Amino acid sequence: MTDQIVEDDAPAVLDLRAPALVLDPFPGEGTAASTPGDLVFSDDGRYLAVTSQDCELVVFRTEDWTEHVRVSGSVLWGQDIQWVPGTHRICKRLLEGEGRQDEEAPTRAYDVDMRAEVVIPPQPREVRSRTGRYRADTGYGRYQADGGYGGFTGYGAWVDVLSSAGGSRRLHLPRGKARVARVSFTGDERRMFVGLGDAVHMVDLESGAVVASLAGVGADAVVRPDGAYLVATAGRSRFTSEHERIDLWRISDMALLMRCWSGGYYLPAFDWSPDGGMLATSVVTGFQGYGGEIRVYQPGEPLAE
Numbered sequence: 535m536t537d538q539i540v541e542d543d544a545p546a547v548l549d550l551r552a553p554a555l556v557l558d559p560f561p562g563e564g565t566a567a568s569t570p571g572d573l574v575f576s577d578d579g580r581y582l583a584v585t586s587q588d589c590e591l592v593v594f595r596t597e598d599w600t601e602h603v604r605v606s607g608s609v610l611w612g613q614d615i616q617w618v619p620g621t622h623r624i625c626k627r628l629l630e631g632e633g634r635q636d637e638e639a640p641t642r643a644y645d646v647d648m649r650a651e652v653v654i655p656p657q658p659r660e661v662r663s664r665t666g667r668y669r670a671d672t673g674y675g676r677y678q679a680d681g682g683y684g685g686f687t688g689y690g691a692w693v694d695v696l697s698s699a700g701g702s703r704r705l706h707l708p709r710g711k712a713r714v715a716r717v718s719f720t721g722d723e724r725r726m727f728v729g730l731g732d733a734v735h736m737v738d739l740e741s742g743a744v745v746a747s748l749a750g751v752g753a754d755a756v757v758r759p760d761g762a763y764l765v766a767t768a769g770r771s772r773f774t775s776e777h778e779r780i781d782l783w784r785i786s787d788m789a790l791l792m793r794c795w796s797g798g799y800y801l802p803a804f805d806w807s808p809d810g811g812m813l814a815t816s817v818v819t820g821f822q823g824y825g826g827e828i829r830v831y832q833p834g835e836p837l838a839e
Contacts (some may be wrong), residue, residue, distance in 0.1 A: 548763065548813055549834025550780050550794040555599060556827050559584055559592040563825035570816035570826045571613040572627070572803045577620055577664060579808045581646065584816065584828055585613050591624065593646045596807070599830075603646050610644050610651060618654050619666035622647045628660050628671075659696055663719035663726075664759070664808070668739055669696045670726065672714035677706070693717060693728055695739070703742050707735060712753065721759030721808065729753030734764060736785075748788055752781070758810045761785065765813055767801050780815070798826065 562568035566587035573584040583593045589607030616627040625643035639656035659669035670693050677690040690709040696702040712731035719726050726737040734755050736746040755766035764783040778801050782792040798817035818826040
């Protein structure tokens with residue numbers, strides 16, 4: 535379903551009404567081995583890497599969507615993965631609470647072209663920008679009246695941003711009980727989008743200032759690389775009959791362009807291709823949290839009344 539008709543340029547805008555492609559890399563049902571987990575496009579867009587909840591890795595060629603490599607679970611990546619910037623090497627993506635010390639960062643990866651394990655420079659923090667110029671971790675703590683964390687006046691979330699130029703900077707977000715849901719970067723590495731509560735905060739990475747707060751979007755949101763659109767998921771009810779929703783927002787005027795029910799009970803991960811032409815989502819379709827597929831969305835035909 536849709537909330538708003540998309541303009542005449544709809545073919546250039548993501549169509550969430552139906553996936554252009556459905557992949558089933560982990561067939562079966564009722565087990566972690568049959569359930570999709572994380573996914574991420576390579577920086578050049580040539581590959582889409584996906585994992586199962588049993589930590590099996592499958593890499594697809596996006597040119598023809600054929601399977602490039604399949605590897606059973608490994609401590610090198612686990613279920614949560616990232617590409618080493620500018621390479622075809624997969625390593626573990628650190629989760630909140632694991633990557634607080636940079637020396638804990640992964641230093642080994644799997645090269646999907648060589649089909650071999652390789653040594654890599656440390657890959658710190660939970661998320662990174664396109665080239666790795668910026669890396670970020672999130673957290674939650676006691677909030678101080680001056681905006682820092684120390685003397686107790688409430689609680690609030692923060693994002694700690696590490697720059698390749700040296701040093702890190704902790705950015706304090708509005709006080710409250712909400713924790714950061716997702717962090718994403720524009721392709722030019724000028725803006726960082728931070729989901730918190732029912733809003734997404736847009737941060738200028740050079741100054742560290744919050745330049746806009748986009749209310750009502752939902753915290754589980756990812757910006758398209760050109761900074762023009764956000765995709766957000768909502769309505770998550772993993773163990774109920776309610777399906778999860780996907781929304782498409784235009785950032786310039788915060789118009790809700792499309793709202794669709796995914797037909798899945800849980801969306802563990804979603805990622806834009808580097809050129810912004812595709813969105814890939816992993817969808818858990820089983821009521822008990824098992825089984826599912828990978829869906830790829832692309833621009834479609836204009837909507838009609």
